[in-house]
Amino acid sequence: MAGLGYEIDFLPVGNGDKSGDAIAVRYGEPGDYKVMVVDGGTKESGQALVDHIKEHYGTTHVDYVVNTHPDADHASGLEVVLEQLTVGEVWVHRPWEYAEEIRHWFKDGRITDESLAERLKDLLSHAYRLEEIATEMGIPVYEPYAGSKIGDFHVLSPALDWYLELVPQFNKTPVTKTASLAEALKSYGLRALEKVASWVDEYWHIETLSEDGETSCENESSVVLYANFAGRGVLLTGDAGIQALGKAVDQAISLGFDLTASGFIQVPHHGSRRNVSPSILNRIVGPKVAHGSTPTKTAFVSASKASKTHPRRVVTNAFLRRGASVHQTKGQSKRHSHNMPERAGWITSTPVPFHTQVEGD
Numbered sequence: 001m002a003g004l005g006y007e008i009d010f011l012p013v014g015n016g017d018k019s020g021d022a023i024a025v026r027y028g029e030p031g032d033y034k035v036m037v038v039d040g041g042t043k044e045s046g047q048a049l050v051d052h053i054k055e056h057y058g059t060t061h062v063d064y065v066v067n068t069h070p071d072a073d074h075a076s077g078l079e080v081v082l083e084q085l086t087v088g089e090v091w092v093h094r095p096w097e098y099a100e101e102i103r104h105w106f107k108d109g110r111i112t113d114e115s116l117a118e119r120l121k122d123l124l125s126h127a128y129r130l131e132e133i134a135t136e137m138g139i140p141v142y143e144p145y146a147g148s149k150i151g152d153f154h155v156l157s158p159a160l161d162w163y164l165e166l167v168p169q170f171n172k173t174p175v176t177k178t179a180s181l182a183e184a185l186k187s188y189g190l191r192a193l194e195k196v197a198s199w200v201d202e203y204w205h206i207e208t209l210s211e212d213g214e215t216s217c218e219n220e221s222s223v224v225l226y227a228n229f230a231g232r233g234v235l236l237t238g239d240a241g242i243q244a245l246g247k248a249v250d251q252a253i254s255l256g257f258d259l260t261a262s263g264f265i266q267v268p269h270h271g272s273r274r275n276v277s278p279s280i281l282n283r284i285v286g287p288k289v290a291h292g293s294t295p296t297k298t299a300f301v302s303a304s305k306a307s308k309t310h311p312r313r314v315v316t317n318a319f320l321r322r323g324a325s326v327h328q329t330k331g332q333s334k335r336h337s338h339n340m341p342e343r344a345g346w347i348t349s350t351p352v353p354f355h356t357q358v359e360g361d
């Protein structure tokens with residue numbers, strides 16, 4: 001069937017308990033499709049993206065490669081995409097270009113613009129590597145800030161001025177320290193922090209999701225993308241948190257878009273309960289609906305197979321309550337499509353059910 005269509009593929013990332021994103025998007029009309037890759041996960045999932053695009057999109061060309069934020073489990077797979085496919089444009093934040101603007105945030109008076117730029121390249125080496133490869137290969141590099149357009153997608157967040165406030169706080173926030181502690185404990189074989197200690201009851205009309213979740217500044221710096229394909233929205237959120245999502249809604253409104261209209265939405269940060277709240281979900285998914293209503297939206301969550309905390313049930317319940325059907329990767333590829341060619345052999349995904357017990361901590 002001719003006419004505008006789109007498909008969004010979430011590929012699985014890793015088999016450990018760390019989650020990442022590897023997303024391929026194709027949209028347009030037959031004979032005139034655009035291909036976008038948003039994050040590449042690990043090297044392994046980057047290779048899977050390359051194979052997927054060749055096999056299912058029938059091309060070796062990617063129009064847009066986007067890195068939402070510099071975490072290894074989002075950025076490293078993109079190296080493989082850049083090396084093995086032809087790429088039109090690379091979109092990645094380059095904070096080292098703004099050393100002069102952000103230097104005043106640092107207490108150490110001896111720091112120079114040049115040394116700060118070098119430190120940032122080192123700290124955010126996975127993103128810097130993408131710039132290096134793109135430059136070597138002659139691929140133009142652009143930065144995804146609010147107001148930019150990447151093909152048919154609008155960048156809703158972060159705005160450049162807010163991004164420059166986040167950068168000095170990278171790798172320093174209390175949340176990041178907790179995560180590092182969890183990593184340290186894991187190396188001793190202690191996995192207590194991964195376990196869910198207790199359960200609490202939830203009902204359709206009783207929500208226990210907290211209003212005051214906080215995530216790291218790296219996550220908040222995630223690129224939030226939105227496209228509107230003939231009235232159907234597609235919202236990709238990376239690891240964005242409550243602050244970034246709030247700014248994204250404001251930006252969408254200023255562009256004349258209602259994010260709660262029907263369409264597709266990515267559950268941010270692999271379904272972490274720190275990245276969403278009831279009030280932000282009311283603004284990006286929609287108001288609560290009656291139990292048993294037919295879903296009007298589709299939500300995908302990229303969560304590693306072994307993770308006990310991705311996605312949180314309290315989060316998938318919150319999406320279900322707002323009229324979204326939820327699907328999770330957990331080791332499998334998931335496809336959402338509208339008005340696109342059939343894909344032989346792909347079966348319908350089983351949605352995540354509403355859970356009457358959720359994690360209590």
Ligand SMILES: [Zn+2]
Nearest residue numbers: 019020239269
């Ligand atoms: Zn992530």
